[in-house]
Amino acid sequence: MIEKLTLDINGEQWVATVRMADTLLDVLREKLDLTGAKRGCENGDCGSCTVLADGLPVKSCMMLAVDAIGKKLTTIEGLQDTPMQHAFVEKWAFQCGYCTSGFIMNAHALVNQHPDATDEIMEEWLSSNICRCTSYQEIREAVKSVLKEQRFDRKRPRNRR
Amino acid sequence: MKRYRVIGKSVLKKESWDKVSGRVKYIDDHQEVGTLHVKLLTSTYAHAYIGNVDTTEAWKVPGVRAIVTGKDYPLLIGTTIKDRPLLAFDKVRYYGEPIAMVIADTEAIAIQAVTLICVEYKPLRVVNSPVEAYQKDAPLVHDQIEQYLIDQDADTTGTSGGIRPVPGTNIANRQGIRKGNIERGFARSDVIVEEVFSFKQSDHTAIETRCADVEIKKTGEVIIHSASQEPFEMRELISQTFNIDEGKVHVHIPLVGGSFGAKTSVQLEPLAYVASKAVGGRKVRLRNSREEDIVTSPVHIGLHAKVKMGCTRDGKLQAIKLFFLFDGGAYAERAVPVTKAAAFDCTGPYTIDHVWCDSLCMYTNHPYATDFRGFGRTEVAFGVERTIDIMANKLGMCPLEFRLKNAIQPGDTSPTKVLLNKSNLGDIRECLLQLRELIDWDRGQRIDISDRIVRTKGISCTWKNGDPPPGVGAGAILTFNSDGGININCAAIEIGQGTKTVLTQMVAEKMKMDVDDVFIQMEVNTQLSPEHWETAASRTTFLSGNAVLRAVEDAIRQLKRTAAIILKVPVDELEVANKKVYKKTSPSISIDFSEIVYGYIFPDGKVAGTQVVGRGTYMIPGITEMDPVTGRGIQGPEWGVVAQAVEVEFDKRDNTFKLIRAVSVADAGTILNYKGAETQVMGAMNMGLSFATREGFLYDDQGKVLTTQFRSYKVMHYGEQPEYIVRFIENPVKGAPFGSRGLGEHGIMGMPAAVANSLSLAANVSLQQLPLTPEFIWKTRLKAGEVY
Ligand code: FES
Ligand code: FES
Numbered sequence: 001m002i003e004k005l006t007l008d009i010n011g012e013q014w015v016a017t018v019r020m021a022d023t024l025l026d027v028l029r030e031k032l033d034l035t036g037a038k039r040g041c042e043n044g045d046c047g048s049c050t051v052l053a054d055g056l057p058v059k060s061c062m063m064l065a066v067d068a069i070g071k072k073l074t075t076i077e078g079l080q081d082t083p084m085q086h087a088f089v090e091k092w093a094f095q096c097g098y099c100t101s102g103f104i105m106n107a108h109a110l111v112n113q114h115p116d117a118t119d120e121i122m123e124e125w126l127s128s129n130i131c132r133c134t135s136y137q138e139i140r141e142a143v144k145s146v147l148k149e150q151r152f153d154r155k156r157p158r159n160r161r
Numbered sequence: 162m163k164r165y166r167v168i169g170k171s172v173l174k175k176e177s178w179d180k181v182s183g184r185v186k187y188i189d190d191h192q193e194v195g196t197l198h199v200k201l202l203t204s205t206y207a208h209a210y211i212g213n214v215d216t217t218e219a220w221k222v223p224g225v226r227a228i229v230t231g232k233d234y235p236l237l238i239g240t241t242i243k244d245r246p247l248l249a250f251d252k253v254r255y256y257g258e259p260i261a262m263v264i265a266d267t268e269a270i271a272i273q274a275v276t277l278i279c280v281e282y283k284p285l286r287v288v289n290s291p292v293e294a295y296q297k298d299a300p301l302v303h304d305q306i307e308q309y310l311i312d313q314d315a316d317t318t319g320t321s322g323g324i325r326p327v328p329g330t331n332i333a334n335r336q337g338i339r340k341g342n343i344e345r346g347f348a349r350s351d352v353i354v355e356e357v358f359s360f361k362q363s364d365h366t367a368i369e370t371r372c373a374d375v376e377i378k379k380t381g382e383v384i385i386h387s388a389s390q391e392p393f394e395m396r397e398l399i400s401q402t403f404n405i406d407e408g409k410v411h412v413h414i415p416l417v418g419g420s421f422g423a424k425t426s427v428q429l430e431p432l433a434y435v436a437s438k439a440v441g442g443r444k445v446r447l448r449n450s451r452e453e454d455i456v457t458s459p460v461h462i463g464l465h466a467k468v469k470m471g472c473t474r475d476g477k478l479q480a481i482k483l484f485f486l487f488d489g490g491a492y493a494e495r496a497v498p499v500t501k502a503a504a505f506d507c508t509g510p511y512t513i514d515h516v517w518c519d520s521l522c523m524y525t526n527h528p529y530a531t532d533f534r535g536f537g538r539t540e541v542a543f544g545v546e547r548t549i550d551i552m553a554n555k556l557g558m559c560p561l562e563f564r565l566k567n568a569i570q571p572g573d574t575s576p577t578k579v580l581l582n583k584s585n586l587g588d589i590r591e592c593l594l595q596l597r598e599l600i601d602w603d604r605g606q607r608i609d610i611s612d613r614i615v616r617t618k619g620i621s622c623t624w625k626n627g628d629p630p631p632g633v634g635a636g637a638i639l640t641f642n643s644d645g646g647i648n649i650n651c652a653a654i655e656i657g658q659g660t661k662t663v664l665t666q667m668v669a670e671k672m673k674m675d676v677d678d679v680f681i682q683m684e685v686n687t688q689l690s691p692e693h694w695e696t697a698a699s700r701t702t703f704l705s706g707n708a709v710l711r712a713v714e715d716a717i718r719q720l721k722r723t724a725a726i727i728l729k730v731p732v733d734e735l736e737v738a739n740k741k742v743y744k745k746t747s748p749s750i751s752i753d754f755s756e757i758v759y760g761y762i763f764p765d766g767k768v769a770g771t772q773v774v775g776r777g778t779y780m781i782p783g784i785t786e787m788d789p790v791t792g793r794g795i796q797g798p799e800w801g802v803v804a805q806a807v808e809v810e811f812d813k814r815d816n817t818f819k820l821i822r823a824v825s826v827a828d829a830g831t832i833l834n835y836k837g838a839e840t841q842v843m844g845a846m847n848m849g850l851s852f853a854t855r856e857g858f859l860y861d862d863q864g865k866v867l868t869t870q871f872r873s874y875k876v877m878h879y880g881e882q883p884e885y886i887v888r889f890i891e892n893p894v895k896g897a898p899f900g901s902r903g904l905g906e907h908g909i910m911g912m913p914a915a916v917a918n919s920l921s922l923a924a925n926v927s928l929q930q931l932p933l934t935p936e937f938i939w940k941t942r943l944k945a946g947e948v949y
Contacts, residue, residue: 019269035190036183038418040368041451045871048368076183085181089173092840096657097180098368098418104181123880130871132368132419133657135843136882 005069009034010078016065024068025049025060028075036076036101040130047129050102051075055113057106057125076101083149084108087142095133103129107143115150117143167670168899171836175662176416176655176683187418188372188388189448196374197226199436199447200271202261202278203457204253207526207864208288208300211253212281214261219277224270227439228278230261234435238402240394240427241324242333242493243310244303245529247402247431253282254302254491255528256865257456264436264445287864291465291486291523294331302331302491302524323789324497331524333493336501338483338518338576338792346480346515350471354551358544360931362463362488362527363856365534366876369418370454375433377442381405386413387430390420390654392687393694395427402431414685417656421848422532424656426459426495452869459531460858462499463488466544471515476558478567480515483507485541489522490529497522499530502628503537505577505787505796509545510589510624511567516576518792526864534845535910538625539852543931546621546914551927560918561602564622564804565593575626575800577792584895587802587828587902589622591890595826596620599886600806607922613814616821619918620806621911627700627797627903631784635704636691637712639668639775645740645754646678647716652685652693653705658905659837660701664709666834667898671713673738691778702833703798704779706898711777723757723770782896799894801902803827805911807850807883811923816935816942818920820850820883823912828890830902842908843885849912851877857932 001020006013009032016031025042028034028051037060040048044062051060052074079085084107087093094100103126110117110125117125122143131139179185204211216228231250237243249260261278265271286300293299303309306326324334347353374386383405389395392412400407417424433447449458464487471480485503489496504520533539553563568589571582579585597603600618608616637651647668655661661681669676682690694704717737724742725732728750736745743751761769787794808822823846832838855875859867868874887908893900913931921928924938926945942948 021269029190030192033192034183035186035192038187038368039189040370041871043451043870043872045451046368079182085178088181089177092171092836094180094657095659095840095844096367096369096417096419097176097185098187100180101183126879127881130368130876130878132366132421132848132876133844134840135847135885136877136879137843137885138840139879 003066005066007068007073008071009073010075018065020066022065023061024051024063024065027065028060034075034077038098038101040099047106048099048102050105050129052105052109055109057109076105079104079108082108083146084111084142087146091138091142091145093134093138093142099129099131103131103139111143111146111150115147117147165670165899166673167666167676169832169835172662172666172676172834174659175665175681185416187369188374188386188415191386191415193444195444197264197266197440197443197445198268198271199262199264199433199445200268200275201259201453201457202275203453204249204256204258204260206253206282206284207256208285209253210251210283210285211249211260212283215279216261219263219274222270222274222277224266225263225274226266227264227436228261229435229439236402237309238398238431239312239492239494240398241312241495241497242326243312244306245492245494247435255526257453257528258491259432259457262432262436264440288331288525289860289862289864291463291488291525294523294525295486299331302526323786325789333489333522333524334497334500336504336520336792337790338504338507338516339790340576340578341515343480343482343515343517347471349473350479351474352552352555353469353471354548354555355467355469356548356551356929357467358547358929359465360463360543361857362490362530363461363852363858364455364874365421365423365461366455366874367419367421367423370449370451371424371429371458372446372448373429373433374444374446375430375437376444377437382409382411383434384411385430386415388417388424389414389427390417390424390656391427392652392685393692395430396687398427399431399434403434412687414654416683417654420656421534423459426531428458451871455869455874456528456866459494460490460528461533462496462530462540464540466541468544468548470548470552472552472556474556476556476563476566478511478513481508481513483518485520487520487522488525488527488530490525490527492529493522494529495532496530499532499537501787503541504792506538506624506626507541507545508576509542510569510622510802512569512573518576527860528866534848534906535625536628536906538623538910539849539913542621542623542910543913543917546911547917547929550619550918550921561593561597561620565590568593577787577794577796579795585799587624587800588890588892589624589802589804592802592804592826592828593622595888595890596804596806596824599824599826599888600808600822610810613812614810615813615923616808616810617919617923618806618808619915619920619922620804621914621918622802622804623910624800624802625903625906625910626800627703629694629700629781629784629797631786632780633694633704634778634780635693635708636778637705637708638691639712639716641754641758641773643755643759645758646680647672649679649681649709650690651705651708652690653701654685655683658841659834660705663702663833663837664705667706667709668713671710674740678740700903702901703897703903704781707779708777710898711779712775713777715777716773716775719770719773720754720757723761724752726769727752727757727761798896799902801827801829801904801907803907803911805915807912807915807919809916809919809923811920816924816939818923818935820881822886823850823883824886825908826888826890827904827907828892828902829904829907830894830897831891831900832889833899833901838889838904839887841905842887845906845908846885846912847877847882849909850916853913853916853931854933
């Protein structure tokens with residue numbers, strides 16, 4: 001069955017014609033050319049397809065496109081110059097880059113949802129993604145540096161912002 | 162030590178921002194309307210005759226454009242022994258082997274049609290391990306190996322030709338090492354240990370699965386896009402297999418999403434070529450699912466190793482006898498070069514006068530193997546380095562002291578009888594001494610934390626030469642922009658290792674200019690880029706770097722020649738820096754690159770110089786063929802060395818453990834990009850620990866691989882990693898760009914051995930199999946009566 005649907009992605013409305021069985025990942029990549037989310041397993045195991053739905057990370061290979069209707073979706077293409085992207089660059093938190101979009105989306109949501117994330121919370125969130133190139137230590141440093149920066153920003157008096 | 166401006170600095174990867182903003186286009190991200198999709202039908206048996214392949218029902222699915230079966234192309238291909246059918250006909254030899262393919266409008270349609278193809282199988286007895294394969298009465302995976310063609314072209318076989326399958330057996334190749342006299346060596350030994358080690362095949366699991374696009378033009382030109390490390394070898398193979406002029410095959414490689422050796426084998430591209438041919442040359446895409454990437458495409462080799470070592474009472478190693486049965490799987494492909502290379506460096510970085518090694522690449526009914534980071538060393542080191550610990554233990558010596566005492570030195574010879582010197586050999590003693598400090602070795606190798614928890618440290622030493630076949634090389638072309646900036650064109654492939662950025666650093670260093678003014682094309686195109694031997698064996702920087710440096714010299718010569726005419730200063734009084742040519746003695750006499758890179762016009766219309774194009778080529782000197790029996794020969798330019806340690810916390814009650822700390826001290830020659838080098842080594846260490854503690858195929862008794870998803874094939878996840886510490890000793894190599902050594906693989910090699918040494922000490926049993934799961938440790942302790 002073919003359906004025409006409207007999705008709210010990165011603050012814009014996108015219209016696509018999809019099969020009912022198409023996953024959100026299929027539609028993002030094949031219909032809308034938003035190829036930042038990657039296919040690593042299409043089975044919910046690797047996290048390289050992670051996007052945000054209403055601010056929370058979801059594996060877009062595990063969500064049907066029709067289920068994304070009405071949700072505010074954010075993909076890596078929607079992140080502009082965010083602290084997490086800077087941190088990934090500065091801490092060398094990627095090599096081949098294939099897992100990177102997914103990791104950044106997950107980590108970006110993590111620091112928004114848990115500005116005081118402990119090591120345990122970080123692990124709980126980030127262990128859903130696989131990176132085969134880095135040692136994860138670089139990713140850990142990147143996320144920690146953003147958390148630290150945020151904390152520092154919060155402590156600064158308002159008028160200095 | 163020499164100080165550089167740009168070399169050694171942690172220059173960020175050129176493609177960094179593209180990678181963090183989702184803009185990098187890997188092969189699967191390029192989508193063209195009208196591309197047809199190919200899906201493979203793969204075998205559900207590991208060893209069986211195949212009868213009729215019935216495609217009637219599959220053809221009925223709307224949107225199916227073509228179906229190809231093995232009978233349509235009864236071809237045998239391979240880059241070493243030509244033993245592999247493009248699509249299986251007559252017989253399947255591993256679970257997951259391609260039998261047929263469907264070409265359809267969409268991937269979903271192709272998948273649906275594939276499920277409707279019926280294959281008649283007649284199961285055969287399965288060869289389910291390399292040990293089984295070696296038995297006299299073992300079924301033969303290939304009945305008539307003597308009839309196969311062998312590609313003796315050193316350039317494609319890698320690690321030199323001389324491949325000899327043994328008729329009537331499952332032996333695809335046997336590589337020997339004979340140095341000294343093994344009997345005499347053992348006669349001189351007071352203590353002899355003999356141990357067996359093994360692990361099953363596993364997989365690279367790069368997060369990007371393999372994928373290839375092929376289109377055949379009306380002119381007969383074949384356009385291939387692929388995620389591969391070997392565009393030139395692929396071109397050659399396609400041209401030979403299908404009898405097409407090599408010049409008509411054009412290969413494009415975009416950025417690659419990880420490889421670790423996986424993407425050195427050419428597999429999907431010839432299939433996609435045939436698929437495109439079946440639909441009149443239309444563009445087709447063949448993309449692996451994760452499951453196919455794990456079993457259908459080539460895997461990481463397995464090993465069964467016997468290690469016998471002899472030593473004097475005072476701890477001087479005398480003799481080592483090694484017998485390797487590698488699980489190369491159903492087809493020889495690149496498993497053969499891996500098993501040859503494993504023999505060449507088999508002793509590890511130790512002085513041992515009497516060496517005997519036979520390294521056998523066995524055919525089994527398992528997926529076929531290809532390169533894996535470390536190229537044979539990671540595998541062998543597990544056995545040899547565990548035995549070193551066992552020996553030290555028997556002698557009552559400290560394992561670190563024992564290694565120091567036997568560390569190989571300039572003046573010694575390698576197992577391949579190459580005389581070692583300060584340039585071609587890294588400094589393993591210095592690595593060990595620094596490791597000792599970093600891991601607090603002298604505070605104790607084993608510390609009891611509580612009656613349940615114990616903390617232990619294990620170490621290992623490894624080395625690796627590069628194994629390029631004789632006569633390989635690279636080329637580079639430099640062009641200039643009107644503002645004096647430089648573009649590099651060379652065929653080194655970026656798989657995440659940062660080679661491209663390092664090459665821009667080299668140009669910036671030599672030209673004394675800002676690295677931001679140096680650009681490099683990320684994609685490789687065989688039609689435009691000068692030929693380059695595969696991006697593998699940690700030799701890319703060596704080959705491309707040398708070519709690029711020569712290209713810079715060539716460009717500087719041209720710039721100076723033009724500037725000399727304009728400035729009226731003799732060429733040898735000129736220098737370049739900051740995109741200018743200037744007079745050494747009075748730098749104010751100068752001219753900008755921007756004024757001369759396209760030639761210079763005087764006011765009267767006369768011209769000086771022409772466009773500057775730097776050309777550089779390089780061919781590796783001094784590599785020889787290796788003797789198949791004695792292993793004598795020169796296999797590469799230099800041995801990089803690394804000493805590593807792993808600290809674990811082991812729970813004696815439930816046999817679980819935590820990885821606490823892992824340290825590497827590597828002699829990598831001059832470091833070209835500090836952060837780049839450090840993170841390369843850290844990533845490799847992580848992969849090594851993942852392999853050693855979690856990974857490995859499970860097969861059922863019929864040779865079917867049961868672990869084909871990340872749910873069953875476990876790799877390291879975030880949070881499971883230890884703290885990583887990396888240090889470098891910079892002992893430069895002659896003839897290498899800025900004196901750098903190979904680096905991409907060194908982090909992984911000693912990890913399995915070090916963690917096994919650590920856990921063996923903790924669990925008080927000798928662990929001789931991988932992966933080191935709590936279950937395996939528990940079973941070993943149970944056998945030893947350590948637990949009940
Ligand atoms: S592709 Fe979605 S989790 Fe792997
Ligand atoms: S950077 Fe390659 S998989 Fe993470």
